[in-house]
Amino acid sequence: MNCAMMKQAEGVTNAFVCIYVTFLFVFKFLGPTQKMNLFQSVTSALDNTLASDPTAVIFGEDVAFGGVFRCTVGLRDKYGKDRVFNTPLCEQGIVGFGIGAAVAGATAIAEIQFADYIFPAFDQIVNEAAKYRYRSGNLFDCGNLTIRAPWGCVGHGSLYHSQSPEAFFVHCPGIKIVVPRGPVQAKGLLLSCIADKNPCIFFEPKILYRAAVEQVPVESYTIPLSQAEILQEGSDVTLIAWGTQIHVMSEVASMAQEKLGVSCEVIDLRTILPWDIETVCKSVVKTGRLLISHEAPVTGGFAAEISTTVQEECFLNLEAPISRVCGYDTPFPHIFEPFYIPDKWKCFDAIKKMIHF
Amino acid sequence: MLTSITNVLRACVQKNGAAVVMSARTYADFTSQATFEIKKCDLHKLEEGPATQVVMTRDEGLQYYRVMQTMRRMELKADQLYKQKIIRGFCHLYDGQEACAVGIEASINLTDHLITAYRAHGYTYTRGGTVKEIMAELTGRRGGIAKGKGGSMHMYCKHFYGGNGIVGAQVPLGAGVALACKYQGNNELCVCLYGDGAANQGQIFETYNMAALWKLPVIFICENNRYGMGTSVERAAASTDYYKRGEFIPGLRVDGMDVLCVREAARFAADHCRSGKGPILMELQTYRYHGHSMSDPGVSYRTREEIQEVRSKSDPISMLKDRLLSNNMASVEELKEIDVEVRKEIEDAAQYATTDPEPPLEELCNHIFSNNPPLEPAH
Numbered sequence: 065m066n067c068a069m070m071k072q073a074e075g076v077t078n079a080f081v082c083i084y085v086t087f088l089f090v091f092k093f094l095g096p097t098q099k100m101n102l103f104q105s106v107t108s109a110l111d112n113t114l115a116s117d118p119t120a121v122i123f124g125e126d127v128a129f130g131g132v133f134r135c136t137v138g139l140r141d142k143y144g145k146d147r148v149f150n151t152p153l154c155e156q157g158i159v160g161f162g163i164g165a166a167v168a169g170a171t172a173i174a175e176i177q178f179a180d181y182i183f184p185a186f187d188q189i190v191n192e193a194a195k196y197r198y199r200s201g202n203l204f205d206c207g208n209l210t211i212r213a214p215w216g217c218v219g220h221g222s223l224y225h226s227q228s229p230e231a232f233f234v235h236c237p238g239i240k241i242v243v244p245r246g247p248v249q250a251k252g253l254l255l256s257c258i259a260d261k262n263p264c265i266f267f268e269p270k271i272l273y274r275a276a277v278e279q280v281p282v283e284s285y286t287i288p289l290s291q292a293e294i295l296q297e298g299s300d301v302t303l304i305a306w307g308t309q310i311h312v313m314s315e316v317a318s319m320a321q322e323k324l325g326v327s328c329e330v331i332d333l334r335t336i337l338p339w340d341i342e343t344v345c346k347s348v349v350k351t352g353r354l355l356i357s358h359e360a361p362v363t364g365g366f367a368a369e370i371s372t373t374v375q376e377e378c379f380l381n382l383e384a385p386i387s388r389v390c391g392y393d394t395p396f397p398h399i400f401e402p403f404y405i406p407d408k409w410k411c412f413d414a415i416k417k418m419i420h421f
Numbered sequence: 422m423l424t425s426i427t428n429v430l431r432a433c434v435q436k437n438g439a440a441v442v443m444s445a446r447t448y449a450d451f452t453s454q455a456t457f458e459i460k461k462c463d464l465h466k467l468e469e470g471p472a473t474q475v476v477m478t479r480d481e482g483l484q485y486y487r488v489m490q491t492m493r494r495m496e497l498k499a500d501q502l503y504k505q506k507i508i509r510g511f512c513h514l515y516d517g518q519e520a521c522a523v524g525i526e527a528s529i530n531l532t533d534h535l536i537t538a539y540r541a542h543g544y545t546y547t548r549g550g551t552v553k554e555i556m557a558e559l560t561g562r563r564g565g566i567a568k569g570k571g572g573s574m575h576m577y578c579k580h581f582y583g584g585n586g587i588v589g590a591q592v593p594l595g596a597g598v599a600l601a602c603k604y605q606g607n608n609e610l611c612v613c614l615y616g617d618g619a620a621n622q623g624q625i626f627e628t629y630n631m632a633a634l635w636k637l638p639v640i641f642i643c644e645n646n647r648y649g650m651g652t653s654v655e656r657a658a659a660s661t662d663y664y665k666r667g668e669f670i671p672g673l674r675v676d677g678m679d680v681l682c683v684r685e686a687a688r689f690a691a692d693h694c695r696s697g698k699g700p701i702l703m704e705l706q707t708y709r710y711h712g713h714s715m716s717d718p719g720v721s722y723r724t725r726e727e728i729q730e731v732r733s734k735s736d737p738i739s740m741l742k743d744r745l746l747s748n749n750m751a752s753v754e755e756l757k758e759i760d761v762e763v764r765k766e767i768e769d770a771a772q773y774a775t776t777d778p779e780p781p782l783e784e785l786c787n788h789i790f791s792n793n794p795p796l797e798p799a800h
Contacts, residue, residue: 126651129721152621152657153588153649181587184623220510222572224586392786398510398572399561400785 094281103273105247105280106135106212109254110173112284114143117171119208120258122148124158124175132177133214133273159185159211163193163263166209171258176213179267180224185211186232193263194238207261212254215243215267216308217359217405222398228307228360228391233265234337234369240264240289241336243307247278252287253334260289269307292340294347298329301353301415304344304370306333309357309406316411323412326419336366344370345377352383353418357406362390384421387414454478455748459682465665465672465702471689475681479750482741485527485680486751487759489519489738492543494767495552496711499542499559499573503715507775508559512573515543517710520737521644522547524683525612528691534602536582536595537614539574540644540709544614548581552766556774564773569780570788589615589622592641596628599639599700610638610694612687618649620663629667629700636699640690641667643704644677650713651722664704677705678735708735 100108113120122136128150130137140148151158155176162174176182182189189211197205217226230241240262244250250268257264295310296317303313310332317328329347333339348354354374356367367388374386389406397404454476462470496516502508515522518540525535526547537544545555550566558565559573566576567584576584582598585591595613602609615625620643632639643663647654654661664672671693675686683705690701708731712719719728745751 129651132650150652150656152652153618154621154623156623157621183587184589222510223575225511394786394789397570397785398575399569399779400782403782403785 094285095283097279097281100247100280101274101277102247102250103133103135105251107137109251110139113258120171122173123151125151125153125177127175155181155184156188159188162209163206166206167204171208174211178225179213179215179229180227182213190236194236206263209263210257210266212266214270216269218271223395226396230336231360231365234366243267243336245307245310245332246276247280251280252285255284256286256289271308290335290338290340292334292343293332295332296330298327300326300351301328302347302351303328303330304333304356312408316408319412320415341373348374348378349381352381355387355414357389357411359391359405361393362388363393365390384418387418389414451479452749457681459679460676462686463674467671470673471685475685482745482750485523486741488523490763492519492546494763498767498771510572512715513540514711515540518707520680520683521677521705521707524680525687527684528687533609534580534598534611536591538585538588538591538616541576541584545576548578550578552770553773556770557777560774562777563780564777588619589624592625592628596632596637596639599637602638608695612640614642614644617645617654621658629670632700633670638694639700640694641702644707645704646707646709664702667702670700670702672702674704677707678737680737680741
């Protein structure tokens with residue numbers, strides 16, 4: 065392992081500085097497109113929502129001036145201060161308030177400033193939002209609630225600005241969890257979350273806010289939830305990731321092809337809960353090998369759930385044990401970030417081991 | 422004899438390469454102490470408040486000056502290093518608020534306890550951390566006060582519990598520390614700080630209730646610098662009388678830019694706690710010159726004129742300097758000497774912070790649990 069190269073990577077930043085993810089799909093049927101980065105695509109989705117849905121409101125800390133990541137720039141001026149407003153510093157209050165607003169019929173879009181701060185609201189999400197429909201026998205629900213939060217490592221975020229907490233929420237039936245990999249995906253998935261009749265948590269990879277730029281349709285469009293996407297077909301190994309990590313996996317797939325002659329199938333899970341078991345298992349049946357990678361710590365991370373389900377469904381098809389390349393079981397470190405994150409070398413190494421099993 | 426002392430000092434100074442105008446006046450020329458009139462505090466559920474006529478000695482004045490100047494220079498140096506990308510990540514600077522940390526520390530003992538949120542470099546210093554350790558922590562080196570593992574927001578030292586990123590979460594913690602003090606009967610107290618933004622967190626109200634119910638020796642302090650990140654207090658709080666928010670807890674509103682006001686109020690609060698009356702709440706009205714963090718220019722939600730006005734009319738260091746000079750308690754040259762010494766200390770610390778090696782890789786998985794050997798990075 066070349067330490068100098070790892071250092072140079074300086075976390076994940078360099079890997080994404082030059083990413084211009086252009087899709088080969090033609091969006092002609094969705095109308096004109098515009099070059100947008102991730103935060104602009106989020107603004108666009110919110111803009112479409114506020115325009116078409118008079119009950120939609122956006123609230124959170126500092127959203128009025130545009131938000132600390134500029135996701136809500138211009139919306140307050142355009143739609144008014146009673147539709148885009150700041151809350152005080154109170155995550156539990158923000159989500160509780162959002163649940164109430166959603167139950168009463170408003171399309172409530174709550175922003176939690178960093179996913180690391182979502183924990184005061186954990187009780188509200190798990191005990192209130194997720195169980196509302198079930199406990200009231202479908203009389204009430206807060207399906208109109210969508211919670212957005214910046215997520216994942218950013219190169220210098222350290223303990224409280226880098227966390228990926230999806231695994232905590234996966235253990236809670238009743239909510240949906242979605243993580244996009246780029247602007248086009250983000251807008252479509254966010255609009256789906258907003259439209260979805262269940263409370264959704266939408267984690268936005270903060271490192272991609274500026275780094276990922278695509279041609280994004282200006283009009284509204286949705287991308288279905290609970291559908292994984294096969295980015296690249298292959299025959300030897302299935303690679304699964306979501307959010308920022310999927311870009312690492314794409315690079316690893318090229319490396320594997322080039323250096324090992326190994327053909328990788330790369331799958332973006334997109335919706336973490338409920339996840340697309342069918343697509344994943346179909347792929348593993350084909351390839352026989354599975355590598356799952358995420359930044360969150362390995363123990364109890366979502367890779368564990370995927371791994372268990374896959375071995376249940378595809379046991380006899382497996383050529384090698386399922387591999388997980390994830391963050392270590394430590395708090396997200398301050399200075400050690402480049403060593404902590406599941407970078408391409410660790411993933412490449414895991415593929416090598418699986419191939420030679 | 423004084424001449425020979427002066428000559429020796431001059432020689433030492435020249436050896437260090439600093440050019441200083443040596444004071445020709447003898448120290449007997451200075452007033453040893455003076456009485457000052459300070460602003461009256463607003464009171465909540467209190468019959469009487471802190472004294473408004475206070476005495477400051479020359480030594481105290483010089484000491485406050487030195488500490489505040491050190492904190493100021495340290496923060497400005499951190500600003501510089503951040504812009505040079507030697508400090509990365511999040512960095513929340515304290516310049517403008519020095520009087521709070523210094524005033525509080527002047528009225529408590531090092532054996533008392535203190536906890537605050539993330540704007541903690543100043544408190545780390547007043548609680549006993551050295552500038553070297555603080556700066557090395559900012560740059561993430563092994564000589565840092567948290568071994569380079571915490572960074573700007575997570576600095577700790579004896580009886581100083583940080584350095585906390587999730588605002589509001591440190592308040593119940595502080596009450597817990599106070600409970601331990603009461604339980605152990607050691608006459609110590611806990612100073613528990615939070616900002617105007619965090620003042621709206623639910624956990625703080627839970628803590629008020631527990632502290633009052635059990636009469637815990639905790640001084641709650643709301644450092645109100647008027648802006649929670651970019652949100653002004655009027656836009657975040659239904660009531661900006663933060664000193665009244667404890668409702669059933671007595672409160673004081675204090676001019677946080679005047680170190681003597683803070684000192685007097687903290688002394689009053691400490692006495693209140695130590696006499697077994699239970700918790701007390703102080704609101705320090707203060708101001709930060711920098712933005713919320715180094716990523717915030719600090720001028721999109723407030724005007725440059727406002728910042729300039731505070732700097733020129735209420736700067737804590739200038740205020741103290743004026744007091745010392747106009748009461749003949751120190752000379753301009755003497756204060757300049759202190760400035761030079763402080764500058765050197767900061768330069769040395771910055772040098773150390775830049776050259777000290779990073780923590781070894783074993784530290785990545787060390788201290789997750791207690792006393793385990795560090796984990797092998799398995800994957």
